[in-house]
Structure formats: C-alpha cells, structure tokens
Amino acid sequence: MAAFLMAVVFRGMEDAELAEFVEIMLHSGAVLDLGHLPAPRVDKHSTGGVGDKVSLVLAPLVAEAGLYVPMMSGRGLGHTGGTLDKLESIPGFRTDLPLDRFQAVLEAEGVAMTGQTREIAPLDRRLYDLRSVTGTVASIPLIAASIMSKKLAEGLSVLVLDVKVGSGAFLPDPAQAETLARTMVEIGRRQGVPTSALLTAMDRPLGRSAGNALEVREALECLRGEGPDDLRTLVLELAAEMLYRSGRFSDPGTARTRATELLDGGAPLERFRRMVERQGGDPRVVDDASLLPSAAEVMPVRAERAGSVLEVRPLPLGQGVVELGGGRTRLGEPIHPEVGFDQLVQPGDEVEAGDILGRVHARTQESAERGARRVRTAIRIGKDGPLLLPLVQNRVNPDGTLAAPWA
Numbered sequence: 001m002a003a004f005l006m007a008v009v010f011r012g013m014e015d016a017e018l019a020e021f022v023e024i025m026l027h028s029g030a031v032l033d034l035g036h037l038p039a040p041r042v043d044k045h046s047t048g049g050v051g052d053k054v055s056l057v058l059a060p061l062v063a064e065a066g067l068y069v070p071m072m073s074g075r076g077l078g079h080t081g082g083t084l085d086k087l088e089s090i091p092g093f094r095t096d097l098p099l100d101r102f103q104a105v106l107e108a109e110g111v112a113m114t115g116q117t118r119e120i121a122p123l124d125r126r127l128y129d130l131r132s133v134t135g136t137v138a139s140i141p142l143i144a145a146s147i148m149s150k151k152l153a154e155g156l157s158v159l160v161l162d163v164k165v166g167s168g169a170f171l172p173d174p175a176q177a178e179t180l181a182r183t184m185v186e187i188g189r190r191q192g193v194p195t196s197a198l199l200t201a202m203d204r205p206l207g208r209s210a211g212n213a214l215e216v217r218e219a220l221e222c223l224r225g226e227g228p229d230d231l232r233t234l235v236l237e238l239a240a241e242m243l244y245r246s247g248r249f250s251d252p253g254t255a256r257t258r259a260t261e262l263l264d265g266g267a268p269l270e271r272f273r274r275m276v277e278r279q280g281g282d283p284r285v286v287d288d289a290s291l292l293p294s295a296a297e298v299m300p301v302r303a304e305r306a307g308s309v310l311e312v313r314p315l316p317l318g319q320g321v322v323e324l325g326g327g328r329t330r331l332g333e334p335i336h337p338e339v340g341f342d343q344l345v346q347p348g349d350e351v352e353a354g355d356i357l358g359r360v361h362a363r364t365q366e367s368a369e370r371g372a373r374r375v376r377t378a379i380r381i382g383k384d385g386p387l388l389l390p391l392v393q394n395r396v397n398p399d400g401t402l403a404a405p406w407a
C-alpha cells in the first residue's frame, strides 16, 4: 500500500481510477441510508484553517431552515483546528456517538455533530495513518478521495465544500486549491451527490479568536447575531449555498435572506443548546460562556506604535495554538481546550500605540510569553491598506464550472 500511495503522489490518478478508488474507500464500511427523513440531508466540509468555527454556527442554522445536517467532523490537523476538539471543550459533550445514537439526535434535532465512527470508511483511517508516516499526505487525489469517502458515507443529498486559499491553507496556491475543489466536486457528481465548493480566504484567521474554547465562545456570539462580520458573512454564504443547492429555495438571494432572518431570530442558538444537551454536554454553556474551560494566564499583547493592520498571518497563530497545548504534535495526544488567542485585530483595523493586538490564553506565564511572540510575528502594522483576498473568491458549481460568488 505504501508503494501504491507513493505511485499516486508521483503520477496522480486518472478520473476513472480515482472514481474506482473512492468507490472502494466508501464501501470499505457503512454508508448511512437516511432516505426515510422527510427533508434533504446536507453537510459542509472545510479543508481546514485557523479560527474556522463556521460549522458550530452553520449546522444548527441550516437545520433550523428545515434541512437535516448529519455532520461528522475531524480533529485539528497540523496548524489547523478541528470541529471535534472545539465541541469537546463543552463540558460533557460526546463526540463518539455510536451510529444509532447519532441518528437519534439527528432525527430529533435535525442536526448531530460527531466524529467519524469506526464503521465509516475504515480504509481511509488505515491509509491516512500510513500516509502520515510515508510522506504521502500532499496529493490532491489522495486528499480528495479521503475527504469525499467519509462525507459520502453520511448518506447526503447535497454536499458543500469550503476550500481554503491563502497562506494559512494546506494548499495555499489558488490554482492547486481550485484543482482540489474541482476534483472533489467531480467525485460527488459521479457518486450522484450534487457537490459545490466555495473557495474562501485563509490569508488571515477567520474571526478574532483561535483555540478551542475561545472559538466556541465566538461561535455562540455569532449564534446570538453578534460577533465578527467575516465569520457571520461566511456562515451566511455557506448557508445560502446549502439551502439553494438542496432545492429548499429557488434562488441563492432568497436563501441568504432567510438564513439571515433565522440567525438574527435566535432559534439556531436554541437548537444548538438542545443538540448539546442530547449529546451529553452542559447546555448552560450557551448562556454562560464562563462555564467553558478558562486559562490560568491571560496576557494582552499591545501595539508598539500607531498604524493600520496590514497583515495577520494565520500560520504563526495556528502553530501558536498547538505550541500552547491546544493542538497535537503526536497522534492521540490530549489537548488543553482553554488555550489560544482572542481579541485579535483584523487586517484593516486602525490601532494606536498601546492598543491590544490580541490576547494570549496560556497555562503558564512562560508559554504566554511564547504565545505573545507568535502574535507579534503574525501581525504587521504599517501605513497602507492591507492586500487581502476576497472572503469568498470563487465558486465551483456541481457541474464543475467555475463562477463568481453569488453576492
């Protein structure tokens, strides 16, 4: 298998080979049959970023709009965060639901969020471990097959992908990110699950926080109709894409308007609370974020001079979260959910000398100081305006054509 993986890294795969490979991965385990549910099943998958807490808001929002969201998520990988780790910062929350419990939560609340169970795409699990020790992770067909075999096992009607572009993405180069997006969209099409992709910016973190419990806090703010604009905008764009593609709305504009009304009305927050409770978590967290784990040390990092924020690089911050103990350097390592960064400035913000650029949440004074150095490395202040990628760059339609974003 190692030789096979290496061959794919060097030679790539033809479309028909990739289709066959996905078929084998997908059917190496259970494929959910959720056809009995009275509405379409949709999910979103992100290729991973820093500060990307979108799923925590998007899943209950889309369920509120009448769709079913059977979401199986992953853990942090490298410098990027993972939805499972974020959810587990809620005291008691279980992400290891067996399939029957997962389905029961889904049927009751329209949304369930768990990890990939042992039954789902077991071949991917074996290959993934082999890839990580044979230097064969960075291959577009292998990444595409790995992601899609797990997502297609969820028994979806529609899948929406959030493919990150920019320095904090696994594939920073826009052309490569686009190839990955098209490859996954084509796999979805062949498998009869209409799949579309948004190519979105990861040249800066999403929102103003990175780190598990801190991101849950920010997601809860977004669910209250507050929080950073970029997070809210991306949630609404992806919600509109899911609602439109599933046939719930006949045009993306109406879908977006409805998603906005729902988010501002507060019902998705209530749905999130019920899901937390059904999955064993403490639902009081929803109203009282002080019940989330909190760090022993909170250190503000202040601007040395006035200016405008030109750059906030996601990579040093993502690596900083791992270094603080909020991510893993070895498989299965326990993590500290309370650490990370919050109150981060965003590109385009104006700061005065002494203003907070971000705060470090750490377990010790010493690691807080290391974290503070990461913040200083990540942020550049100057005179001109920032050069930023648009939040949503492009869209890949289910037929593989590339188009501009809706809005």
Ligand code: URA
Binding pocket: 074, 137, 142, 143, 144, 146, 147
């Ligand atoms: N995520 C996956 O699930 N698989 C990959 O290969 C890369 C990211």
